[in-house]
Amino acid sequence: MIVRAPGKLVLSGAYAVLEGAPALVAAVDRYVLADPARPAPLVTDEVQAAIDAGALDRAVWFDASALRASAPAGAPAAASRKLGLGSSAAILVATLAARAAAAATTRTTAAAAVGQPAPAWDARALFLDALAAHRRAQGGGSGVDVAASVQGGVLCCRLGPGGALDVAPHALPGELAVEVFASDAAARTSDMLERVRALAARDPAAHRALLGAAAEGATAAVAAADARALVAALDRQVDALAELGDRAGAPIVTPALRRLRPAAAAEGASLAPSGAGGGDVSIFVGAAPPSAAFLEAARAAGLERVPMSLGAPGVHVLDAARPPATPHVSQV
Structure with missing residues (x-):
């Protein structure tokens, strides 16, 4: 019984x-x-946090290679690196679901005799267990990566009172092109957040103003009815996050992205960091895919396109009659 959980963007x-x-x-x-x-x-x-909390009895085998960049030629597999697609959340969700599915096998066998098949897991309980363990291990966080791995699709997430995460399906504008790029630069999310928190303590007015501007862009992105409006909303956020990073000493918007943003704008698109920034992955969002000229400029800047599709299904058991294919490993 193989379970798989998607990464996130x-x-x-x-x-x-x-x-x-x-x-x-x-x-x-x-x-x-x-x-x-x-x-x-x-x-x-x-x-381990899920085990310590009693939400999981033991760890299981997993393969997260599809969420990592392949190692350079001749280097050991351990030299591969995370792509910033939420691998820690996906590993946790897949592990919790796999153990729940294994336990449900016994229940299903017994229930089948009376015509009441048992579900593999309770999605809500799985989400809450994963969210709590992920936050405990990482010292906080929004949990949007956990939501994406459990529920799948495209989601609008908002933190509520007490850290509750409200999650709802979201429809992106039609005629939208999203391309993902990876670089060999990387930064730990926890380090980036710590620097931003230090700015909040050192200069609360600047921190508040810049996050306020980013929040306005985030709200506009949810309301965007077409690609042009979404691009404008993303650009507002990148402008605010670039200055936030400058003041915090955190490379949220890397030099490579700064150099390439005008080229993306010339094609009616936004080039933005995905998540905490600092390298890893970035997204090109527009009404049309990037041109050959932009792709060449991106390669020259150390960015390589990483093929993937948005809106994948959430955690699920693979069809037992169809063995899983070899995981796709990015060739960046």
Whole structure:
């Protein structure tokens, strides 16, 4: 029994979501695979937090290679790196679902005798267990990556009182092109958030003003009815986050993205960091895909296109009659 959970791409609302603004997040068709019948190759901090909380009895085998960039030629597989697609959340969700599905097998066998098949897991309970463990391991966070892995699709998420995360399906504008780029630069989300928190303590007025501007852009992104309006809303956020990063000493918008933004704008598109920024992945969003000239400029700046589709299904058991294909590994 193989379970898989998708990674995620934050489209809008980074940083501002922690202040109550809406965030748009999409599940992508790159998955973590989990097999409850095989021993775990390692135990992540998030999975250990779920075990410590009693939400999980043990870790299981998983393969997260589809959410990592492949290692350079001749280098060991361990030299691969995360792409910033929410692998820690996807590993946790896949593990919780795999153990729940394994436990449900016994219940289903017994229930089938009386015609009452048992579900593999309770989606709401799975989400809450994963959210709590992920936040405990990472010292907080919005949890939008957990929501994407559990529910799938494209979601609008907003933090409510007490840290509750409100999640609802969201329809993106039609005729929208979204392309994902990865770089060899990377930054730990926790480090980026710590620098931004330090700015809030050092200069609360600047922190408040810049996150307020980002929140306005995030709200406009949710309301956007067409690609042009969404592009404008994303650009507002990138402008605010670039200055936020400058003041905090955090490279939220990297030099490569700054150089390429005018080229994207010339094509009626926005080029924005996805999530906390600092490298990893960025998104080109417009009414049409990037031109060959833009792709060449991106390559020259150290960015490579990473193929993926948005709106993938949430965590699920693979069809037992159809064995899983070899995970797709990015060739960036």
